[in-house]
């Protein structure tokens with residue numbers, strides 16, 4: 113079963129087209145989204161999150177038609193983590209949590225408290241006083257505290273040190289294992305995916321190049337880095 117199905121999704125910017133994108137995200141899995149700078153990863157993630165409108169295409173969430181611009185209920189079940197986070201910089205972690213939690217019906221404060229402690233995020237510190245790694249972890253904690261079933265993250269590990277990256281990726285794997293939830297995240301850090309991702313989606317110039325299981329890619333003795341380089345040189349596909 114898949115948790116998300118994306119069909120014929122297109123977006124036209126004056127100088128960039130995301131063109132007829134089709135893929136599925138299986139339940140209980142981690143999917144990595146890769147592609148060089150400007151390939152369309154953030155645009156795709158923003159469309160699925162409802163932050164950017166699409167020109168055409170349909171989506172299904174848990175087998176039902178889903179339009180992120182209209183359906184708030186389904187959106188509650190999708191946790192979004194964007195690069196940089198969308199926070200008020202001058203409020204404390206605790207106050208930001210209150211603002212965020214008030215817009216979710218299924219807020220789970222016990223999970224929130226456990227994760228804040230586990231990640232060592234100082235609750236009284238103001239958002240602008242947090243390091244980049246702390247902010248990213250805080251975004252993840254918020255996304256995990258409203259009982260999301262799908263997490264969609266844009267470059268969550270960029271700019272994080274190797275220790276925090278490992279902590280972050282381990283937490284995601286653990287979350288998928290214990291809750292049966294699903295994750296899709298974009299990254300340029302291929303090694304994070306080789307460890308954690310079950311599936312890989314690669315896009316280039318706004319086109320989907322492939323969706324494949326990580327095991328199949330490994331069996332073919334292909335590295336994700338090579339595939340990306342081949343793609344830039346015009347040798348697309350697996």
Ligand SMILES: Nc1ncnc2c1ncn2[C@@H]1O[C@H](COP(=O)(O)OP(=O)(O)OP(=O)(O)O)[C@@H](O)[C@H]1O
Pocket residue numbers: 125126127128147148149150151152153154155156
């Ligand atoms: N609001 C916008 N208006 C016009 N063009 C845009 C807008 N947002 C993004 N684009 C263009 O869409 C293309 C894809 O950008 P996008 O941010 O989706 O790529 P990306 O794969 O996430 O890149 P990176 O790896 O550098 O983050 C780029 O050419 C970008 O300039």
